[in-house]
Amino acid sequence: MIKVGVVGATGYTGIELLRLIAAHPQARLEFVSSRTEQGKLVAEVFPGLRGHIDLAYSTPDADGLSECDVVFFATPNATAMHQVPALVRVGVKVIDLSADFRLKDPHVWQKWYGEKHACPELLDQAVYGLPEINRSSIRDAQLVANPGCYPTAILLGFIPLLESDLVDSSSLIANAISGVSGAGRKQALTTQYCEVSDSFKAYSASGHRHQPEIVQGLESVYGKPIGLTFVPHLAPMIRGIHATLYVRLNDTQVDIQSVFESRYQDEPFVDVMSARSHPDTGDVRGGNMCRLSWHRPEGGDTLIVLVIEDNLVKGAAGQAVQNMNIMFGFDEVAGLTTAPLSI
Secondary structure: EEEEEEEEOOOHHHHHHHHHHOOOEEEEEEEEEOOOOOEEHHHHHHHHOOOOOOOOOOOOOHHHHOOOOOOEOOOOOOHHHHHHHHHOOOOOOOEOOOOOOOOOHHHHHHHHHOOOOHHHHOOOOOOOOOOOHHHHHOOOOEEEEEEOOOHHHHHHHHHHHHOOEEOOOOEEEEEEOOOHHHHHOOOOOOOOHHHHHOOEEEEEOOOHHHHHHHHHHHHHOOOOOOOOOEEEEEEOOOOEEEEEEEEOOOOOOOHHHHHHHHHHOOOOOEOOOOOOOOOOOOOOEEEEEEEEEEEEHHHHHHEEEEEEOOOOHHHHHHHHHHOOOHHHHHHHHOOOOOOOOOO
């Protein structure tokens, strides 16, 4: 049984981490932190966790973190990077759900996140935590950068095509839609119910923070530069990611279904649906599964890949637990086998 700490355990991804870890057969919550809820019982703040967690919130700088085997950071960007070095020095494994360690180039990080990185020396050490491409590196890692929700869906949709060199890599297009929880649990006019209900919009079309993360991930697989147009959208739903990917095929005779099925046949959390299916975000709500399908309109050379996931689970907390399982040699699906909510 390993001892687990969660920093930032009141945000949406933090709450999901508490829910998943509380039911994990080989992990025990030892430390949970929140500056705003310090001293309160978790079950007092989130009554849904009554009977599952009996801890009280501490401050994130309390000594208890160093006593944990693994610490999750479910904190805003530019927060974890100030605490992670001290934990790494004493041998604690760290899984960061923010963007602090995803990008390898500190100058690129500064450009997109607006401040100088606090510990650039750890960027090369951090392993990008997408198990479907980095499982062996995750197994030996001390510091894992959990992928963003948009990048997870987009990378999983494009990777098999790039690995097989089947598409024009200079003109990849990703239109992706997120539920409002992707913006985090904070007060903001743009995410209030009256602002998002009965409304749909694109945002950050001129450049989104996840763009360099996606490009970095695709180029690490492909080994050459790629061209990507990425446009995120906000939908009036609480949770879910739906990515619609467009590529131009180099070979229209290839069996696309076999390409995806062969690539993901041994992956426990990627479900390749039948060709011409239309996956629904409601079918993965609360689960760690990513589902995908594909279409070729009128049999032409344009391929459309549809990818769905729950942004708070496979796109965040569930994938973080999946990474924890790999790092500690547990069954990769431990604590993650609950069926998605059907309604």
